Amino acid sequence: MAKITYRHPNGTETVVDVPVPNTVMRGAKINNIDGIEAQCGGSAQCGTCHVYIDEANALPLPEMHESEDDVLYGTAAPRRANSRLSCQLPVSEEIDGLVVHLPETQS
Amino acid sequence: MAAPSVVVIGAGQAGSDTAAALRSQGFGGRITLVGAEGVLPYQRPPLSKQFLAGTRSSTDLALRPASFHTAQDIEFVGQDPAVRLDRAGARVLLASGRSLGYQHLVLALGARPRRLTVPGAGLDGVLTLRTLTDAGRLRDGMRDAGHLLVIGGGFVGLEVAATARAAGLEVTVVEAGARLLARSVSGAMSAHLLAEHRAHGVRVLLSREVTALRGDGAGHVREAELDGGERIAADLVVVGIGALPEVGPAADAGLAVDDGILVDAFLRTSDPAVHAVGDCARFPGPHTGRPVRLESVQNAADQARCVAATLCGNPRPYAALPWFWTEQYGLRLQIAGLGDGHDRVLTVGDPSTGRFSLLCYRGRQLLATESVNQPADHMITRRLMGAGGPLPAPEEAARPGFGFKAFQQAASV
Numbered sequence: 001m002a003k004i005t006y007r008h009p010n011g012t013e014t015v016v017d018v019p020v021p022n023t024v025m026r027g028a029k030i031n032n033i034d035g036i037e038a039q040c041g042g043s044a045q046c047g048t049c050h051v052y053i054d055e056a057n058a059l060p061l062p063e064m065h066e067s068e069d070d071v072l073y074g075t076a077a078p079r080r081a082n083s084r085l086s087c088q089l090p091v092s093e094e095i096d097g098l099v100v101h102l103p104e105t106q107s
Numbered sequence: 108m109a110a111p112s113v114v115v116i117g118a119g120q121a122g123s124d125t126a127a128a129l130r131s132q133g134f135g136g137r138i139t140l141v142g143a144e145g146v147l148p149y150q151r152p153p154l155s156k157q158f159l160a161g162t163r164s165s166t167d168l169a170l171r172p173a174s175f176h177t178a179q180d181i182e183f184v185g186q187d188p189a190v191r192l193d194r195a196g197a198r199v200l201l202a203s204g205r206s207l208g209y210q211h212l213v214l215a216l217g218a219r220p221r222r223l224t225v226p227g228a229g230l231d232g233v234l235t236l237r238t239l240t241d242a243g244r245l246r247d248g249m250r251d252a253g254h255l256l257v258i259g260g261g262f263v264g265l266e267v268a269a270t271a272r273a274a275g276l277e278v279t280v281v282e283a284g285a286r287l288l289a290r291s292v293s294g295a296m297s298a299h300l301l302a303e304h305r306a307h308g309v310r311v312l313l314s315r316e317v318t319a320l321r322g323d324g325a326g327h328v329r330e331a332e333l334d335g336g337e338r339i340a341a342d343l344v345v346v347g348i349g350a351l352p353e354v355g356p357a358a359d360a361g362l363a364v365d366d367g368i369l370v371d372a373f374l375r376t377s378d379p380a381v382h383a384v385g386d387c388a389r390f391p392g393p394h395t396g397r398p399v400r401l402e403s404v405q406n407a408a409d410q411a412r413c414v415a416a417t418l419c420g421n422p423r424p425y426a427a428l429p430w431f432w433t434e435q436y437g438l439r440l441q442i443a444g445l446g447d448g449h450d451r452v453l454t455v456g457d458p459s460t461g462r463f464s465l466l467c468y469r470g471r472q473l474l475a476t477e478s479v480n481q482p483a484d485h486m487i488t489r490r491l492m493g494a495g496g497p498l499p500a501p502e503e504a505a506r507p508g509f510g511f512k513a514f515q516q517a518a519s520v
């Protein structure tokens with residue numbers, strides 16, 4: 001279980017406990033958090049699970065694969081240095097406390 | 108006054124997403140999600156890919172866990188298909204005899220495989236692929252089969268062919284048309300996929316038809332006869348000759364139907380209390396100027412969000428950009444836009460590297476980008492098309508060295 005915070009563009013946030021194994025994307029889906037669409041079901045193809053990792057984050061996240069990097073070139077909301085695909089972020093105890101910001105739009 | 112209530116019929120991608128989006132967009136009334144299948148709503152794309160290959164189990168296909176429905180106060184009714192709509196009384200009758208009153212009804216009925224009508228089509232071992240049950244049957248059949256015959260060179264058929272080939276079966280694909288995926292991709296992409304399948308050892312026959320299937324004494328399929336009389340061994344057959352929209356209860360209730368339930372730009376049927384979304388709906392294509400019916404996760408998911416917005420009091424016409432993906436062997440094809448009607452195809456990148464995009468133009472207008480293992484091209488096309496441009500002009504895309512990443516950067520959008 002890991003506590004993940006999803007911060008909405010309007011400043012409100014949803015904090016949920018996400019069971020392991022799951023991804024940060026799946027954590028949003030199972031809690032019906034508006035703002036993560038995940039149309040491709042987590043196979044790093046659609047870019048509709050885009051999130052911004054909180055600037056202050058010090059938790060270990062996996063390196064980005066080439067396909068994730070490529071998909072992030074065309075997300076609906078602008079790509080920033082802290083952009084990630086939430087379907088490529090596995091939930092583990094190590095990322096307990098992660099804060100992600102949801103973009104204005106996914107498509 | 109009773110709390111407003113929405114009944115969603117069909118618990119697939121579009122139905123499940125509609126119920127979820129209603130809640131996440133703030134709908135406070137009753138939501139009932141009615142499905143014909145006995146399982147929680149699940150993702151279909153893996154059925155012909157990872158599930159068939161055995162790398163994903165049925166449990167991780169669920170779109171949302173059972174607990175989701177309780178937590179979101181969505182009543183999920185499984186295995187109880189709607190059999191009749193009583194529009195005058197605003198009620199739906201289910202097979203079990205249960206009757207549900209509604210204020211708004213959303214039809215998300217999906218589609219069903221077109222059946223083969225040749226002699227022998229009813230033999231054991233002749234399968235179609237739409238549901239998890241179908242996929243389980245096919246996966247079991249693949250265990251003992253030596254020769255798989257795929258009838259129809261569409262997406263589902265080709266994905267099954269690729270998965271079966273990777274599992275070591277002998278595979279033949281028979282396609283009646285002159286090329287693979289004729290309705291969905293450019294001629295150049297058809298040719299690329301044909302070469303790919305042949306390189307993997309699949310026998311692909313074009314402009315050929317199966318005229319009969321023959322079985323053994325036990326009624327199990329053993330061979331197929333083609334036009335011209337050729338016979339080919341087949342102890343497993345997958346019929347992938349397209350899908351027909353599921354319209355049953357809608358047509359019976361007098362809603363306008365024409366190869367799909369007809370809806371307006373707000374996805375409303377001819378009855379303002381009834382909407383239709385996903386594979387079963389034919390809608391005015393904002394990008395085509397004519398009514399279209401699409402079979403894709405994108406279309407189901409985006410229409411679900413759109414109809415939920417309408418029912419939450421924020422109506423907006425449906426305008427999402429169509430996109431699609433398929434995976435065959437290690438090849439990932441992604442299509443942004445709708446290419447039909449193109450008169451020119453430009454290649455960006457080198458197809459011999461297995462990474463390239465085909466740009467389909469009509470005149471100077473980019474209609475679609477077909478990307479093979481080039482997700483950035485796909486994503487950038489989607490983003491620019493969605494934003495209304497700018498898109499590369501044909502002479503620009505034809506220039507040696509053209510690349511989408513640099514184009515996007517130069518356009519700084």
Ligand SMILES: Cc1cc2nc3c(=O)[nH]c(=O)nc-3n(C[C@H](O)[C@H](O)[C@H](O)COP(=O)(O)OP(=O)(O)OC[C@H]3O[C@@H](n4cnc5c(N)ncnc54)[C@H](O)[C@@H]3O)c2cc1C
Pocket residue numbers: 116117118119120121122141142143144150151152153154155187188189190215216217218236237238263353355356384385386387401402403404405407430431432433434
């Ligand atoms: C094998 C396969 C692979 C695919 N691969 C891809 C892919 O790679 N990419 C992609 O974008 N798309 C793919 N698709 C297409 C995609 O899955 C569909 O477009 C999508 O599922 C459509 O969603 P839907 O809700 O409209 O229909 P469905 O998901 O089919 O759901 C409709 C549901 O309604 C139920 N129903 C029907 N009638 C009734 C009734 N009277 N009462 C109650 N329930 C009823 C049905 O049982 C079904 O469960 C694939 C489809 C298949 C079959």
Ligand code: FES
Pocket residue numbers: 025037038039040041042043044045046047048049071085086087088
């Ligand atoms: S869910 Fe599609 S890219 Fe993450």
